[in-house]
Ligand SMILES: Cc1ncc(C[n+]2csc(CCOP(=O)(O)OP(=O)(O)O)c2C)c(N)n1
């Protein structure tokens with residue numbers, strides 16, 4: 001042992017000496033030494049990269065000059081005071097020089113608390129973590145990013161937050177003053193207007209030019225982000241301002257008073273109530289209604305007072321899935337009055353678009369009867385921009401309220417109760433009974449469908465969902481990822497009732513959301529001791545898997561169960577559909593799906609990948625009988641406070 005250690009030391013010394021010599025040679029005469037080298041086959045190769053310029057060498061190897069030291073506060077200390085005033089818990093971020101002033105203040109002046117810096121390996125992950133966190137906690141996070149390149153990375157996640165009406169405070173460092181900014185990299189990373197990158201899908205942005213301006217902008221940005229419809233905001237943060245000394249000026253932090261959300265106009269509420277109360281078959285369709293747990297309670301009250309079917313499109317956990325009025329979208333065809341609340345797509349709710357029509361474009365059909373009255377309550381009408389098409393197709397409606405649905409519900413419930421004619425009460429009760437029966441039948445059909453191919457390998461998505469359920473059903477659980485790509489089995493079969501039982505989707509369907517958003521949601525569940533479970537599609541995982549490291553580093557407990565269908569199955573289906581239409585073979589590759597859609601050969605080893613970043617992991621599991629034992633071990637790891645991943649080979653959907 002001793003002998004081995006001595007030898008290692010010697011070898012290492014020799015090795016280091018060699019490197020030092022080689023390094024010096026490279027720095028001094030890289031070009032000429034290449035020429036002078038003996039012409040053995042290995043060394044006669046020409047260098048594949050240009051020798052570094054003197055400036056690059058100096059930048060890479062030089063020691064920066066000591067800065068003059070001061071004991072007076074810099075501007076970024078005041079910025080920390082402003083941020084702290086808003087009680088922001090975490091700051092997921094990837095570090096960068098353009099916000100080094102604020103970064104240093106957050107640690108040394110702010111004590112790295114409220115907000116606590118979470119080290120992220122990608123800006124997209126930082127924003128998506130904030131997105132997922134908000135959906136559980138109801139409180140926004142802020143992120144700092146390198147103004148140009150960092151914001152470019154963050155932009156898709158900001159778009160998702162915009163489409164999903166989720167507040168995220170994005171602060172981008174930028175060196176504004178061209179006469180003062182350092183040359184080279186910091187200048188490449190500066191722009192006149194970094195916010196232009198994301199202006200089309202943020203609610204508001206600003207570029208403060210003084211510290212007092214920063215205080216106003218930050219509080220205003222927070223307030224705008226938190227006024228329904230919520231949304232992301234951006235602040236460009238000048239590097240000079242962060243390092244500017246505070247010279248005895250009087251600075252103040254504006255008080256934050258939350259804005260009350262807008263309610264529907266009284267007459268419109270009354271008209272909507274009259275239509276609903278007199279309807280034969282009223283249907284309530286909801287997408288992002290329950291901003292708070294109280295939203296769920298209010299929606300139950302409205303639905304029960306009418307015994308009206310509720311179709312939950314699932315942008316939020318709006319309505320208990322176990323309730324006898326929670327129904328599948330098919331009931332819309334029988335409706336005579338439909339109220340759509342915070343729908344992202346009213347047109348597609350009442351119309352169908354069927355792919356592969358006769359001329360290569362979709363066929364359009366109405367899903368509803370002629371004369372069905374439509375009512376809309378949507379806060380998004382107060383906040384649209386033109387370029388990105390998140391507002392979907394135009395749908396004319398009979399009563400249209402530009403208002404927040406949750407805030408309007410109390411008035412609507414009262415108006416509905418007052419408007420129900422006495423002679424309709426018995427009919428309303430009967431409606432409820434019919435719904436109870438239909439709901440029970442639908443449950444039986446779901447159970448029968450789930451049993452199909454129960455023993456299949458790769459494993460059926462329904463079996464996987466229920467194998468996981470067996471281990472979490474007695475815990476306070478939270479499904480932090482989406483189950484959509486798994487035929488929504490959890491939504492169909494698990495008793496989802498609480499606001500954190502499911503968290504909806506990405507909003508903009510920008511893939512790469514699920515994994516980082518799940519980490520953010522798990523972080524929000526952590527102080528409550530909730531068990532976080534994430535079904536994780538493989539394609540989504542591979543965009544930015546580095547967030548696994550963030551979860552391990554910051555000890556965020558969560559169970560990730562891979563839905564590893566070894567491909568971009570959504571796209572498999574698209575290419576397949578087009579090939580069918582054109583009477584051609586779809587599968588031309590060496591893999592299971594059409595070229596460009598498979599993630600096979602080599603098969604990605606998610607368990608190893610997760611282990612390399614500090615996760616407990618197991619798999620790939622292909623035989624369903626092996627699931628129970630492995631899942632039990634993984635659940636125990638998560639209960640002990642660590643993240644765990646189980647890789648499972650699954651059927652495509
Ligand atoms: C950023 C981005 N790139 C590409 C797409 C197109 N797209 C939609 S679904 C999908 C497949 C995702 O694969 P995976 O997450 O494994 O889900 P699967 O369809 O296999 O269940 C892709 C690539 C997208 N929506 N977003």
Ligand SMILES: [Mg+2]
Pocket residue numbers: 537538539563564565566567568569
């Ligand atoms: Mg996949």
